[in-house]
Amino acid sequence: MPEMNMIQAISSALRHALAADERVVVFGEDVGKFGGVFRATDGLQAEFGEDRVFDTPLAEGGIIGTAVGMAAYGMRPVPEIQFADFIFPGFDQIVNEAAKLRYRSGGQYTCPLVIRTPYGGGIRGGLYHSQSPEALFIHVQGLKVVVPSNPSDAKGLLTAAIADPDPVLFFEPKRIYRAAKGEVAEESYEVPLGKAAIARAGSDVTILAWGAALHDCMTAADELAAAGTSCELVDLRTLVPLDVDTIVQSVKKTGRCVIVHEAPKTAGFGGELAATVQEHALSWLSAPILRVTGYDTPFPHALEMEYLPSPARIRAGVESVMSYEFA
Amino acid sequence: MPEMNMIQAISSALRHALAADERVVVFGEDVGKFGGVFRATDGLQAEFGEDRVFDTPLAEGGIIGTAVGMAAYGMRPVPEIQFADFIFPGFDQIVNEAAKLRYRSGGQYTCPLVIRTPYGGGIRGGLYHSQSPEALFIHVQGLKVVVPSNPSDAKGLLTAAIADPDPVLFFEPKRIYRAAKGEVAEESYEVPLGKAAIARAGSDVTILAWGAALHDCMTAADELAAAGTSCELVDLRTLVPLDVDTIVQSVKKTGRCVIVHEAPKTAGFGGELAATVQEHALSWLSAPILRVTGYDTPFPHALEMEYLPSPARIRAGVESVMSYEFA
Amino acid sequence: MASTTEGRTAGEAPSLSEPLPATVAYRSIRLLRLVDETADRLARAGEMGVHVPCRGQEALLAGVAAATRAGDWLMPGPRQSSIGLLRGLSLVSHFSQLLGRSADPSRGRQAPGHPTVRSLNLFSVATPVGSQLIQAAGVGLAMKRAERGEVAVTLGGAGAVATADFHVGMNFTALWAVPVVHVFAVATDDRSELPGPAARAAAHGLHAVEVDGADARAVHDTMAAAMERARSGEGPTLVEASFPEPLRVTPESGLRLVGDSDETSWSEVDPLERCRRDSGLAAADADAIDAELQSAVDDGVAAALALPAPPTSLLFDDVFAERTPALEAQRREWLAQRKN
Amino acid sequence: MASTTEGRTAGEAPSLSEPLPATVAYRSIRLLRLVDETADRLARAGEMGVHVPCRGQEALLAGVAAATRAGDWLMPGPRQSSIGLLRGLSLVSHFSQLLGRSADPSRGRQAPGHPTVRSLNLFSVATPVGSQLIQAAGVGLAMKRAERGEVAVTLGGAGAVATADFHVGMNFTALWAVPVVHVFAVATDDRSELPGPAARAAAHGLHAVEVDGADARAVHDTMAAAMERARSGEGPTLVEASFPEPLRVTPESGLRLVGDSDETSWSEVDPLERCRRDSGLAAADADAIDAELQSAVDDGVAAALALPAPPTSLLFDDVFAERTPALEAQRREWLAQRKN
């Protein structure tokens, strides 16, 4: 199997989807001629033509509204929003239209679109090239939300997302677009939505994470292992639908849970996860469920490394749940 | 003290603010000449003139963007969004502009605006006149979020929100706009942001709620009291900043916690509250923290009474935590 | 042309490019008026939620519907949503949507005036004003690729013209030269302050025409030309249908009936009375049509009222193709509580 | 006119309505070019994040800045954000923003090219394209009430013209006749497909004028008239500043320097070379200005580089006027972890 980075894996999924299904189209700001600011659509316009891969004006509401119309008609649009930070001019079309179309029509119309968008910090991008808004979309019912953490999952999940009959937000961890590498099959394949993966098995504490933060958790887990603490690292991969079974099973085994995300703490997806875990496994808990997250501020520029949940902070979090004693 | 309903109390707060402070202006769709679809701004244009109270075109991004500019200049705009369901075309101006202006300018510019908007179901409004999107704004750092449950709080909280130096989302529970009545002082007064109220003292279980749902909790608590269960009902009033102390103190006392909101369960503010409560009071808990909420669907039309957290569902929730036994 | 049989489309009887026969126009307008009045009565009686009247816009809808083919998509706002009746939607279906009954094809999911009828290509009507103006660009792109000569038709009011979605929608529609016709119902007074939709179309290089919105036959001719233009690949058109002041929808639209303020001038401009005057129909023939339609409407309402509401068991459906584990869990909980 | 002393504004030396002196124009353009080249070098050296070049738009900024007064607000996009230097922003301040140093008045909160300098009424620059176009309507309304003769000036590119915010902003600005001037830098080719900003302004009844964006003195004259119009209560103006093809910012803007593609034609249209040619300045005088500005820029960079980053203790500040309990708790946790 060839080695690919995230961008190559995503590009490969798009290429297969475009080749296999006439209904698939890819569009957005600078995705066509230029091939995308991160090169994820590089070469696709040349290969599939301007009717299948094309540029749009700078109007996110237009990009997503167009995709809604196409999807309702029966196409499989895969629009790109250049950065997740710029998805908000299109928020109404996502929240009030894409998410509700199947429901409000009683199933007569559906909205099978996939919105690809790079998210997350750590690239010196400041306030507007760093946000992690996944929780906003998770709360909006009618949307699926996917965040891959490695090239192989990225390809398989994107393929599954495009095949899915409902709207999917596909958040791509741009910090590891090139850094995350791995073997990826040349041919098309699906990683099913709704299934978490045990990224590392362990017995003392469960760490829940997704996307770029997973790698920081892995670093922390390696360091903790050396110090004698065994972490089970669960890569959620799909946030909606959530694989509650895998999560709860792991926490029942370890008795401790640390949740890690880049987004600010308050009302982030970590809150939902903690609530869900204690609902299902309260009596198995040896310590409060702890969240290691971005702080409750906009995303900083100069201070981003202080802000992001670093391996050191994750380690400190794990250590604190390990040393917790009931009052 | 005169008796007022919610609308009258809100109107009174606006009137006082307009009279006391030249910088205050009120605007939105149909708020001027017509006085607002719920009459909250009735008579204000006649009293304060078209420069202070005025209509805008149908463009929520325009309404909020205008308010951001005014606030940055030093005014105190109080725009209205006709229904919270229609706030999304203005989401970018709230999330990326209002919420971040103080931060991104290092405190040089501020954004003291108050967005008033009716929220919630139970008025046969269907998908687009019923949503409760508060959690979305809570996750966006830089916004305060207020939800009154009665006329007296509505007036005092709105007055405090207008005086506050930062942007405030002021969600008005339209279901009880007229039904909720109470004594309200004629003169201007503030109910400080960030302080919860004990709406009903009790000892067996803590119920956390806000807005219209509080009344359903009160009904449930009355019925439960008759059956021998004593509920402490906490009216959060302000969701950001959150009064964690009052919440945690109550749960430490009762050992049980039920959270009630109209919004869908997943990634609703109930998740954050549950996570916070277990962080601070895990060893005091005699049962998992339970959420009684709207279901994970868009807001239904024909079936809205099945959807909303009714007193019966709240009672069932309380009974289930009361009868919980550790595994 | 009015029809109570689903699947038959009003526009197919007369050729699309020939003038709209006066009787067809009259039947359509009268049908919409009767339906509107009936819905208003039902709302006042508490049988249904808020009614969004189309009163005053019946001739516009008659002209638009008659210029469309079965394969064309209609993408109206709530005020124009009874146009489905002119494409062959049955009265029982229509009233089932208004009343939240089991024959509503959208399963009672939406408030009155927000139908979806996929079998007739009546797209799902949303409340947020303007959102379909962008979606039409996507539908149009898909139609262009499909090469079946289909056209998407949007309908909205002056409020829609003020939205951000208006401009983005017109921009994308024009840029991609898609087969779309955007129809806006604006009263003379709506345009007093700022340029109207046709003038705004120029900002996007979008072809625009104006027409008297209270004249069904004029609307039909204008629409037929615009549809032909779209079908033949010449690109989109914006149709500005204007109405005299008494037909204006007040800013507080949706809350008051059109024309209520001034009954004198109303009768002069009322598209129904105007059509009846101009149609050349004998009074007896018109009266016969009225009676026939009235009884069809009465039957439709009675049939809808006799139906049950959609089953509560639908509470967790239509969110996704399949219920997620979270929805399954909530459904189990809900079922358990109902048993108690 | 360039200045390294904060608080002095470039536009105040010559009277606003008199022609812009050639030396002032030349100094301004040269200063911006030097700053741009320096920032580009710093970015390539890894000393700062992504640089958003203003190369090619220096004459536009020179003309605009010279037509404004100290009380006027400047609301540019990132590409036009170095305009602060022409209002008297010190070089050390400017480079502190680019480099994230303690003399940045916005405390290192934003990525390079996103300054805020309230003392000079340089409004906080946002990345989301177009958002300031609406905010200017609000600033304008406030200015109108304040009656101090202030004007808000927005600056953006062709991308901004495509946004939803463009139309809403132009609509609100025109509707309320506020003292605002919207300036758009568009290359000839940006307009090939669809109407340009001036043509789009008509959709909103907004007064619009066109000018050669590479000619500082022409820009100044056009701006002076537009500012005067706004100040005297006659309402807003849209200024379409056009540039020839080689000055086009490619769609993938922000990633490549303007004009890089074609160095031959570039030198013909380069606003700096053009200004130097047309200024009538003796070569020796121009060289002296160059040398003076170069050393000022070098000093500014050196001074900024010598400064520390803003203190980490700011991590939890400027979210609200006062830290919330949640922020306090997170701050305590953060402090405790740093001690370990």
Ligand SMILES: Cc1ncc(C[n+]2csc(CCOP(=O)(O)OP(=O)(O)O)c2C)c(N)n1
């Ligand atoms: C985005 C959005 N904002 C606000 C509303 C509330 N609203 C419903 S109808 C209406 C006025 C619509 O005016 P217009 O488009 O002219 O239609 P009319 O009712 O006049 O036919 C408003 C503001 C809405 N439905 N959608």
Ligand SMILES: Cc1ncc(C[n+]2csc(CCOP(=O)(O)OP(=O)(O)O)c2C)c(N)n1
């Ligand atoms: C709302 C939004 N969407 C996308 C982007 C990403 N982006 C940054 S610059 C740019 C192109 C801007 O073009 P234009 O306004 O013409 O300015 P130019 O760079 O050409 O001067 C894009 C798409 C953004 N900043 N904001």
Ligand SMILES: [Mg+2]
């Ligand atoms: Mg109207």
Ligand SMILES: [Mg+2]
């Ligand atoms: Mg450009």
